[in-house]
Amino acid sequence: MKQIVVIGGGPAGVEAAVAAAQGNTQVTLISEGPLGGRTGWDSLLPSKVWLHAAEVAGVAAHAAAEGVQLGAVQVEPAAVLGRIKAVAQRWSEREAQRLQAAGVNVINGVAAFSGPHELVVRNGENQQVLAADAVIIATGSVPRFPPTMKPDGQRIIAPRFASTLSTLPPDMIVIGGGPTGSEFASLFSRLGVKVTWIVGAPGVLPMFDPAAGQALAAAMAAQGVTIHQVDVERAERTEAGVAVTTTDGVTHTAAMAFLAIGRVPDLSRLNLAAAGLQVGENGQLAIDNYGRTEAGHIFAVGDAAGGPMLANRALAQAWIAGRTAAELPAPGYCPHTVVSAVYTVxxxxxxxxxxxxxxxxxxxxxxxxxxxxxxxxxxxxxxxxxxxxxxxxxxxxxxxxxxxxxxxxxxxxxxxxxxxxxxxxxxxxxxxxxxxxxxxxxxxxxx
Known part of the structure; x- marks a missing residue:
């Protein structure tokens, strides 16, 4: 029976493990934290709960126009945080049920290669060695912050702080014109925060068709968001809040700043050299349409394989890699069928x-x-x-x-x-x- 190890307990890791378990295999999934990964506990899910709360508030605020009378509408951050924890826990339990039903063995810990077909899993002072015929890397990504722009978790925050944002500031500077920056700029504005949005020289959603980015920029401006198409030089904490200086020499001030300036694959702890693999200059592993790296028995999927970092792309790659590792038929990954979505208004x-x-x-x-x-x-x-x-x-x-x-x-x-x-x-x-x-x-x- 083929031994397959999946590294990563996020959506891509779970999808890969369940797909691989459909073959004549024994599948082990290694998760550093609770199932759901950063996506479920720190970034995507918390942000979507916030966005859903804003959406519900928006519908309620316009209820009178639909002939429905409601009282005052107000989003309570503490209640939203409670909702985030509840949804994350339910989703984590659902992922655990999927893995159990598929017969996947789950181990908690941090994995690293000790050889091309061997992994060491450490959990505190305990460790164990796993042999694998195939390995699927689904370790996700981590934020990228330049030295002049680093979050402190209080006044300068990033997406991972969405699950701890207990109060809303009167004003906010959002840095980043990609999907995450767009979503949070839209979110904060809809929650009544005065938003200054610094999108960078490429503009709003540069990876999308220009008409789409222009439509969003126009809508955000109509909502009262101030947009600056210029790069940021530094963001720093001040006595009164934050100061963000752009490359044109202008300094913008607000109570808080939100950084959404990019992510990189989380590969640094895997000891890839022991497996005969090397990360390229772009910080990524080279893969084919089935997720295979240069070491044919090792796969990389989702954010761990580089951009574009989309959850549905990660799931598609994981399903294909899982089936391929299990020697089951699978189509090659087709990027043209992956819908890219930004949940703004x-x-x-x-x-x-x-x-x-x-x-x-x-x-x-x-x-x-x-x-x-x-x-x-x-x-x-x-x-x-x-x-x-x-x-x-x-x-x-x-x-x-x-x-x-x-x-x-x-x-x-x-x-x-x-x-x-x-x-x-x-x-x-x-x-x-x-x-x-x-x-x-x-x-x-x-x-």
């Missing part, structure tokens, strides 16, 4: 190829107003855009801006995967009324 999502050579791709857009549902929820400002091949009309990508944008692109991802054409989508009529009608309305608008 408006929500931003993108999938596939959205730009290309001159004349090779065509685009068609439909407004949310194509759906009655948009009028019911006062969500008519959104839009969906399909990108398709000019020659054969196959779907190549999609962009959505508005409520539930990420959900709307699921059928587009499937269309890309299956090689569907604009005509294939045009022939589908979604449930009426739903926002997803806009996707198929866009396809029918093509002449």
């Amino acid at each position: 408006p929500e931003i999502a993108q999938v596939g190829i959205v730009s290309g050579g001159e004349g090779e791709l065509q685009r068609v857009r439909a407004s949310y107003t194509a759906s009655l549902k948009a009028y019911l929820g006062d969500e008519t400002e959104g839009w969906v855009e399909l990108v398709f091949d000019a020659a054969n009309r196959q779907i190549r990508g999609g962009i959505a801006v508005g409520a539930h944008a990420a959900d709307l692109l699921a059928p587009v991802a499937l269309a890309i995967q299956s090689g569907a054409t604009i005509a294939d989508l045009a022939a589908i009529f979604a449930a009426y009324p739903t926002l997803s009608e806009a996707v198929f309305a866009a396809a029918r608008a093509v002449q």
Whole structure:
């Protein structure tokens, strides 16, 4: 029976372990902390609980327009923190149940290679040695902070402090124009915090189609967020709060600052040299479409394999690597079917190829107003855009801006995967009324 060891107790590690356990295997998962990993306890889940609280508050605040009378709406940080702990615990228990049902053995500790097929797992003063026919590295990522910008956990914070933010400041400087910076800038603004958003020279969401980033920037400005497209030189604590100095020589002040300036794979404690592996200059391990490193029996998935650092990308890679390690059939990883989503207001999502050579791709857009549902929820400002091949009309990508944008692109991802054409989508009529009608309305608008 093949022995497979998975390093990492986050979503990617659990997914890889469950997938690998479907073969003729004995799978062991090594988790440094509670199941759920940093994603479940420190970063993604806490931020999404905060975002959900803000969403509920927003709906309640506009209830009167829907004919529903409510009292004063207020988000209580202490209650949100309690909700974070409860949801994280329930999710961790659910992951444990999945592993148990799959027959995966779970060990707590920190793993390091002592040879190509051998790992030492340390938990305090205790340690044990594991032999492995295959190893899947799913250790996630850690924040990257330059010397001039480091969190102190009080006035200068980062995403991992979302689970301990017991009070909201009157004003906040958010540093970073990527998905995390965008989400927290939107979150704090919706919770009544005066936000100064320093997005960096590349602008808002530089990895997305320009129209999407521009739409978010315009919406945030309309919400009262002050946006500066300039790089930050340093962020430091002062007697009154924080001071953030940008490369144009301007100093911005506020009660607190939030850093969302990037992450790097967490590989430093693995002793990869003992396994014959070396991290590249970009801080990543080179992998193929199945997650295999140069050492063919060792795989890397999710954030541990570098960017883009998306949870659904990590899950896809983990499932493929787990099945491949167990010698089960699996498709190669296809980045074009992974939906990138930013849970701001408006929500931003993108999938596939959205730009290309001159004349090779065509685009068609439909407004949310194509759906009655948009009028019911006062969500008519959104839009969906399909990108398709000019020659054969196959779907190549999609962009959505508005409520539930990420959900709307699921059928587009499937269309890309299956090689569907604009005509294939045009022939589908979604449930009426739903926002997803806009996707198929866009396809029918093509002449």
